[in-house]
Amino acid sequence: MQITFLGTSSGVPTRSRNVSSIALRLAQRAEIWLFDCGEGTQHQLLRSELKSSQIRRIFITHMHGDHIFGLMGLLATCGLAGNTERIDIYGPSGLDDYLQACRRYSQTHFSYPIQVHTVQPGMVFSDQDYSVVCAPLKHRVPAFGYRIQECDRPGRFDPLKAANLGIPSGPVYGRLKRGEKITLPDGRTFTGQEFCGPAEIGRKISYCTDTIYCQEAVELSMDADVVIHESTFAHQEAELAYQRLHSTSTMAAQVAQAAGARKLFLTHFSPRYAPNSSTALQDLLLEASAIFPCTELARDFLNYVVPRRKI
Numbered sequence: 154m155q156i157t158f159l160g161t162s163s164g165v166p167t168r169s170r171n172v173s174s175i176a177l178r179l180a181q182r183a184e185i186w187l188f189d190c191g192e193g194t195q196h197q198l199l200r201s202e203l204k205s206s207q208i209r210r211i212f213i214t215h216m217h218g219d220h221i222f223g224l225m226g227l228l229a230t231c232g233l234a235g236n237t238e239r240i241d242i243y244g245p246s247g248l249d250d251y252l253q254a255c256r257r258y259s260q261t262h263f264s265y266p267i268q269v270h271t272v273q274p275g276m277v278f279s280d281q282d283y284s285v286v287c288a289p290l291k292h293r294v295p296a297f298g299y300r301i302q303e304c305d306r307p308g309r310f311d312p313l314k315a316a317n318l319g320i321p322s323g324p325v326y327g328r329l330k331r332g333e334k335i336t337l338p339d340g341r342t343f344t345g346q347e348f349c350g351p352a353e354i355g356r357k358i359s360y361c362t363d364t365i366y367c368q369e370a371v372e373l374s375m376d377a378d379v380v381i382h383e384s385t386f387a388h389q390e391a392e393l394a395y396q397r398l399h400s401t402s403t404m405a406a407q408v409a410q411a412a413g414a415r416k417l418f419l420t421h422f423s424p425r426y427a428p429n430s431s432t433a434l435q436d437l438l439l440e441a442s443a444i445f446p447c448t449e450l451a452r453d454f455l456n457y458v459v460p461r462r463k464i
Contacts (some may be wrong), residue, residue, distance in 0.1 A: 154179060154303065154356055154459040156379065156418075158451045159197040160189075162361075163385045163399070163421040164219055170453050171197050172219040173421060175360065176380060178203065182282070188299060188360050194223035195230050201454055205231055206238070210278070212285065213244030215296035216251065225255040232263045239266045243277050243285075245295045250358035272297055279447035288373050289447040292362035292398045304314065307332050308350030315348050318458040331368040354462045358420055359414075362421050365395060366404035377460050381451070382408055383421035387432050388440045405443035417441065420451040 155178040160171035172191030176198075179186065185207045187194070200206050208231065214220055221244075228240070242248065249269040257259065270277065274297075278285040282304055287297040312322070315430035320326075320337065329333055359374040374380045385399035389455040392400045392448035400408075402419060409417040419441055426434050434450055441448040 156358070156381070156457045156459065157201055157203060158418075158420065158453055158455045159194055159201065160191050161178065161420045161451045161453055162219075163383070163423050165424060165426050166191075166193060167427070170422065170424075172222075173214075173362065174223065175420075176201075176203055177358070178207075179283075183207055184209045189214055189220040189362075190224040190227055190363065192222035192226075195227040197349055198227075203208070208240060209238065211240065212277075212287075212299050212360075213248055214244065214249060214290075214298065214360070215245055215292060215294050216247055217294065217363065220363075221248070221439070225252065225261070228252075228267065229259075229261050232261075232265060239268065240272060241268050241273050241278075243287075244272045245297060268458070286373070288369040290361060290369060291367040292363045292365075296363055298370055298373045300362065301358045301360075301381045302376070303355035303357070305355045306353045307345065308352050310345075311348050311350070318343070332427065334378070348449065356459045356461065358459065359412075363399055365398045365400060366407060366443065368385050369441075370408045371411045374408055374414050377412060377414040378416065379457070380409045380412065380414045380417045381420060382417060384419035384437055384441065385423050387426070387437050389432070402440040404443060405440035406448060409445045409448070413445065414445075417445050417446060417448045418451045418457070438442075439448045 157176040158358055159174040162170035162172055167173050169194050171366050173189040174191050174194040175188045177186045274288050276286050279344045284302050286300050290298050292297045322331045325335055327350050329345040334344045336342045357377045358379045360381045361370040382405035383400050384402045384405045386401045388401050388403045391401050405419055438450050
C-alpha cells in the first residue's frame, strides 16, 4: 500500500500545491484508488509515476469544488485513453446527479462502465483483501471520512521446509499457506502454522477532510498505521477554524493521539501559510508534533509506503 499525495492545498491551488487528491496504490492488484479529485488531478497524475489506467475506485468526501472539480475531466480522459475497465465511485448524495449533469451538458459519453454509489455511514466496500468504511464528519455540507483496512494475512510460507519433510508441491502447499490442516497418504498430518512465519496484521489508513475535530474522526482512525487529516489552520486561528468547520494543526494531532495511531500526515493547508508569511507550515508541524510526535507535513507528490506489522 503506497500513498501518493496529489494535492495538499485547501480551497485553491498554489504554485507548489494542487487541491485535494490522494492516491492509494495497491501494487499486488495493479490498482489505484483515489480519495477526492480536485481540479487538475489528472495533470498531477501525469506528473507522477501513477497510471490512470489502473484507477478502479474513487472515494469522494464531500461536494465542495476543491474536492470534485477534477472528477469529470479525469473520467473523460480515462475514456479517451481507451480505459475499458470499470470504475466505481463512492460519495455523498448529489454526486451522481452532478456527474449526470456534467455528462449531459458536455455531451460526454464514457466508453467504459461507471457505477456511482451513494455512501451511508458504515461499510461501503469489502472483498477478500480490503474493506472501506465511512463515517460523517463535521463540516458545512455533508462530508464523510474513510477508513481503509487491509485484511490480516498469514505469514510467509516456507516451501523448502515442506519439501524436506516430503510434502509434495501443488495444491497442498496452497492449503498450508492458508493455515489449513492436511493429511498425507502415509498418515502424517501437518498444519499451516508449522510452515508459515508470523502472521501480518492488515494495515489501516484513515482519511479525514474536511472537518472540525470530532469523535467520528477519532473512531475512523483507531489504531491506524496512517492518519491523513486536514490541517487548514494554525492553532492561533482556532476561532476561524470553528467558524468554517475546518481543523487546526492541534486538532489533527489530537485525533491521532486519541486514536492511538502510528503516524499522522497533515494536509489541506490554507494558502495563507505561504513561504513569506508570518506563520509558516513548519509552525503548524511544530504545533502538531508537540501533541503527536510522529507527524509529517504532506506535500504534492510525496510517496509513503505503509509498513507491515507482525502479530
